[in-house]
Amino acid sequence: MSNLQNLKKTFITEPLLKRFLSFVKIWTTSDSSVADKGIQPSTERQRDFAQLLQNEFRLMDVSDLTLTAESYLCARIPASKGYENCPSVCFLAHLDTVEEVSGKDVKPLVFSNYDGNPITLKNDVSLDPDEDSALAQCVGDTIITSDGTTLLGADDKAGVAAIMTSVEYVLKNAVPHGQIEVIFSPDEETGHGMDHVPAGWIQSKFCYTVDGGDVGEVEAECFNACKVDVTFEGRATHTGTARPGMVNAVTMTAKFLQMLPQQESPETTDDYQGFYAPMEVAGHIESAAVILFLRDFETDGMSRRIETVKTLAKATEAAFPGGKVDVKVTEQYKNMKDGIMKNPVVMEKLVQAVKNTGLPVRFVPIRGGTDGSRLTEMGFPTPNIFTGGHNFHSKKEWASLSQMTSAVEVICELVKLWSIEK
Ligand SMILES: [Zn+2]
Numbered sequence: 001m002s003n004l005q006n007l008k009k010t011f012i013t014e015p016l017l018k019r020f021l022s023f024v025k026i027w028t029t030s031d032s033s034v035a036d037k038g039i040q041p042s043t044e045r046q047r048d049f050a051q052l053l054q055n056e057f058r059l060m061d062v063s064d065l066t067l068t069a070e071s072y073l074c075a076r077i078p079a080s081k082g083y084e085n086c087p088s089v090c091f092l093a094h095l096d097t098v099e100e101v102s103g104k105d106v107k108p109l110v111f112s113n114y115d116g117n118p119i120t121l122k123n124d125v126s127l128d129p130d131e132d133s134a135l136a137q138c139v140g141d142t143i144i145t146s147d148g149t150t151l152l153g154a155d156d157k158a159g160v161a162a163i164m165t166s167v168e169y170v171l172k173n174a175v176p177h178g179q180i181e182v183i184f185s186p187d188e189e190t191g192h193g194m195d196h197v198p199a200g201w202i203q204s205k206f207c208y209t210v211d212g213g214d215v216g217e218v219e220a221e222c223f224n225a226c227k228v229d230v231t232f233e234g235r236a237t238h239t240g241t242a243r244p245g246m247v248n249a250v251t252m253t254a255k256f257l258q259m260l261p262q263q264e265s266p267e268t269t270d271d272y273q274g275f276y277a278p279m280e281v282a283g284h285i286e287s288a289a290v291i292l293f294l295r296d297f298e299t300d301g302m303s304r305r306i307e308t309v310k311t312l313a314k315a316t317e318a319a320f321p322g323g324k325v326d327v328k329v330t331e332q333y334k335n336m337k338d339g340i341m342k343n344p345v346v347m348e349k350l351v352q353a354v355k356n357t358g359l360p361v362r363f364v365p366i367r368g369g370t371d372g373s374r375l376t377e378m379g380f381p382t383p384n385i386f387t388g389g390h391n392f393h394s395k396k397e398w399a400s401l402s403q404m405t406s407a408v409e410v411i412c413e414l415v416k417l418w419s420i421e422k
Contacts, residue, residue: 011173013405016165020144020404021108023157026052029103030096035190040070046095046186047071053164053184060168070186070196071095076203077167077180079419086178086419090204090380091166091411092371093159093211094188098393101151108152111143121148125395134214134390135398142401152397154389158404159210160184162387166411177415179203185371191332194374202380206346209372210411212386215403216359218350219384220340222366222373223274223295224302225332228309230256232316233324236286247323249288253281256316256325257290261308272297272365276305297335297365333369336383339376346381353413357406385410 028049035042050073054065057075064076073095079086097103111119116139119127125148129136135143146152163182170177181204185193188211212219234249260276262268269275274296281290292309296302306329313325340347354361372382388403 008405011169012165012408013401015168016161016404016408017110017142017401019164020154020157020161020399021110023049023161024106024108024153027104027106028096028153029099030187030190031099032190035187035192038195040192040196041095041186042190042192043096049095050184050186053160056164057167060171062167062171066198066201068196068198072186072196072198073184074198074201075167075182077171077177077182079179080174080176083176083178083419087206088179088181088204089414089418090181090183090202090207091163092183092185092207092209092375092382093163094156094193094371095160095184095186096189097151097153097155097157098189101394102149103151103153106150106153107147109145109147111145114138114141114143119143119145121145121395123148123395127396127398132391138400138402141403143398144401145398146395148395151393151395152389152399154387154397154399155392156188156211156387158387158389158399158407162210162404162407162411165408166415169408169412170415175412175416176419178419180415188371191369193371194378197375199378199380205380206343207372207375207380207382208350208411208414209370209375209382209384210387210407211370212364212384213390213392214362215386215388215400215406216354216362217364217386218347218354218361219364219366219370219372220347221297221337221363222333222335222370223297223368224299224335225369226294226302226306227330227332228292228294228306229328229330230290230292230309230313231326231328232256232283232288232290233326234286234288234320235322246285247320248285249283249323250285252316252320252323252325253283253288253290255319256312257281259312259315270367274298274301274305276309293332295367299335333373334377336370336373336376336381340381340383343381347383349414349417350383350385350410353410353417356413356417357409359406359410
C-alpha cells in the first residue's frame with residue numbers, strides 16, 4: 001500500500017466507518033404528524049444525536065457551536081491563518097431518518113471485500129446485484145447494510161459522518177482553509193427541515209448539502225412541487241329515497257381520480273417526467289377530500305398541471321349537478337436550478353472537486369424535495385453531494401465504504417478549492 005493510501009485509510013476510511021456504524025445505531029426517526037404541527041424537533045431523539053455531535057466537535061476543539069431550541073446544530077470553524085479572506089462555505093446534512101421504515105435498533109452489518117453474490121438478510125430481505133447495478137459495481141468494496149429488519153440510515157448519517165470526518169481531516173492535517181460552517185438539521189424527512197434553519201447565523205454565501213446517493217453524483221435540480229387540496233361537496237339524503245336529490249361526494253371523488261392522467265403518475269414516470277400523485281382520500285356522501293401532489297421540473301409544466309386539475313374539477317362538478325368541487329393549491333418547494341445557475345461558481349467548484357478526486361461527474365435531477373431547494377430560495381445556492389448510500393428509505397438500504405470515502409475527499413477538495421478563491 002502506498003503512503004498516500006495508508007494516510008487515507010488512517011485519516012479518512014477508518015474513522016469514517018467507525019463514526020458511521022455508531023451513528024446508524026442511534027435512533028433518530030422523525031415524526032411528520034408532530035412536525036406538521038410546527039413542533040421541532042419532532043422527536044427528542046434527534047436532539048440527543050445533535051448533542052452527541054456537539055460533543056464530538058468539542059473534542060476536535062471546535063468551540064463556536066450553537067444548538068438551537070429546534071435542534072439545529074451549527075458549528076463554525078475559523079479560517080486558518082492567512083486564509084481569513086477566503087469565502088466561507090457551509091455544509092449541511094440531516095439528523096433524522098424517514099418514518100415509513102423502522103430506524104430503531106439498527107444493527108449494521110459490514111461485508112468486507114464484497115464477493116459480488118446476493119446478500120441475504122433477515123426476513124428474506126435480499127440485495128441482489130443482478131437487480132441492483134450499483135451493487136454489482138462494488139465487488140471488492142466494503143458494503144454496509146442493516147440486518148434486514150430496519151433501514152440502515154445512510155440517509156443521511158453517511159452525510160453526517162462524511163462532514164464530521166472531513167472537518168476532522170482538515171483540522172488534524174492542518175489543511176489550509178477558509179471559514180467552514182456546518183449545520184446538522186432535524187426533520188428533513190418530514191419536509192420541515194428548513195422551517196427553522198437559523199439563516200441569520202449563516203455567514204457563507206454558498207452551501208452544500210451532503211445527502212445524495214451514488215458516487216460522483218451531484219444534484220442541482222429538483223422538482224417544482226405543489227400540494228393540491230380538492231374538496232367535493234355533495235348532498236346527503238336517505239339512501240332509500242335518494243332519487244332525486246342525493247349528490248354523492250364519494251362517487252364524485254372516484255370520477256375525478258379516474259380522470260387524472262394515469263400515464264403521468266409516480267409509478268409510471270422517471271427521470272425528468274413530472275406527475276400527478278393522489279396521496280390521500282377521505283370522505284363520505286356529503287363531503288370528501290383528496291390530497292394531490294403535483295411535481296414538474298419546469299415552471300410552465302407546473303402551471304399546466306394546475307390548470308389540468310382545475311379543468312378536471314370543473315368537469316366533475318358538471319357531471320354531478322348540485323355538487324361542488326373546490327381546488328386549493330399550495331406551493332411546497334421550487335426547482336433550485338435557477339437560483340444555482342445565477343451563481344455558477346458554486347457548481348463549478350463542486351464539479352472541479354469531484355474531478356480532482358478522479359471520479360466521473362454525473363448530474364442527476366432530484367425527483368423530490370431537498371433542503372437545498374429551500375436554502376437556494378432563501379438566497380444560499382445549495383447543490384447536493386453524493387454520500388455513497390443506496391436504496392434510501394428501505395430495508396435494502398446499503399452504503400459503500402469506498403464511495404463514502406470519496407464523499408469525504410470531495411468535501412476536503414471543495415474546502416481546498418474555496419481556499420484559493422479570494
Ligand atoms: Zn436525506
